[in-house]
Amino acid sequence: MNLLVTGATGFVGQHFVAELIRRRHRVTVLVRSEDRAQEMNWRGDVRIICGDLSLEDSFDWGLIRSPHTLVHLAWPGLSDFRDLAHFEVHAGSAYRFIRRVVDHGCKRVLVAGTCLEYGMREGSMNESMPASPELPYALGKDFLRRSLELLRKTTPFDFLWARLFYMYGNGQNPRSVLSQLDAAINRGESVFNMSGGEQLRDYLPVEDVARYLAVLTETPAHVGIVNICSGNPVSVRRLVEQHIEERQATIRLNLGHYPYPDYEPFAFWGDNRILKSLEKSL
């Protein structure tokens, strides 16, 4: 299959492109930084276009040709979910870019959404629940999804919305809890300061997320929202303890040092039944 991927050098993207190559797809990536793309181990296996999708004509649109599927993972400003730019700027930029690719003849679009679209609700989230975005980042994503749903009514295309839950692995945000834990271990510290750690989340290794996204990309008929998640709630404390064990490190947890974040529900995880049924059907 002939795919165009944005966000290819990001945390999920770098693993996702590697997975696509393993599955022998023909991949074009649109990247802002050529240097960053040259750091990727798949650099020789893909076609690279350099450009900024938020700028009208920062690259030659003729190079895009007409991909069978666009996988849009790019999204700026992930270090601050509360920045108003998520809905003031980024959502519109993403929409205009995707619309233009669709106008170029692309018939299938997969976009990365976020579990934060569900809002401040506790428990197991399933795809039929109404979104209730209460963070600027979540509103930007939700508005993009709703906009594309309406665009489809005038310009038909297959549309998959992958709601990503939490993940960990190589390339993760240095501010994430496991990155900070790794840094503390590497510095030889004896104590790791963290929150109470009782909050429940849904985590997947990033390689699994990449594989699930590839499965979605290959599913011929399915259209709609799909949670990308494990289906299993885990406490952040347990996650951290497992990581310490895997690294065979010794570091003491100072639980309760930081307050819990106030912008996320305390205990929520994903219902993965749709994801599992799609995986089986292939």
Place this chain on the structure above:
Amino acid sequence: MNLLVTGATGFVGQHFVAELIRRRHRVTVLVRSEDRAQEMNWRGDVRIICGDLSLEDSFDWGLIRSPHTLVHLAWPGLSDFRDLAHFEVHAGSAYRFIRRVVDHGCKRVLVAGTCLEYGMREGSMNESMPASPELPYALGKDFLRRSLELLRKTTPFDFLWARLFYMYGNGQNPRSVLSQLDAAINRGESVFNMSGGEQLRDYLPVEDVARYLAVLTETPAHVGIVNICSGNPVSVRRLVEQHIEERQATIRLNLGHYPYPDYEPFAFWGDNRILKSLEKSL
């Protein structure tokens, strides 16, 4: 009270400004057309600023001063609820304008929403139901409301969202059913072609809508969504028959000539309990 009103020469706006003048408020209107403003019978009682709010600097922002309350009724393209421009263009324009007025020091904002935000749901709509916009117009309005809710978290202001249901009266859209009925009567026609007429809607005379909006404007503490509606479902057939009676006209209804619109629920009306409690509290 010192108010800034947009959409003042529109269907609701012209009645609303008249009501504000009756209630002795000091009113500034921002209008695109000076000529249109000069047709209004309140032209001598308000301060008129000419400009297009969707263009960054089409008027002198110094003239806006710092209104106590902004009442934002303006919205383009109401002749086609399915035009993608509602969410691609108009929502963002409205947001940027309102944000700028708030940045100028305005502490209270009332915006006109629409009952179509509730989506394809039948029955009585109350304000605590989650919005589910399925029309470009409804998505534009819903996104504007959610964006302003998040803006409030960084720049506090009182925020009222008036969900307008259906209305009739002087100045209404010439494509509305009662306008077309009037035109047919005025042309002396013997038959009026319409839909089956069994669909249930919630209608108010536009003067009542204007008065309710003035009540909201004056309610000191309330913040949130308020349905502007009668609370009483009425069939379109009954509405048309009543209008024929009031005009003492004789014209036969050709029911079922047109199909029912597919973009609206068949039977929905508003819960007006919040509106009524606010009216009583004044």
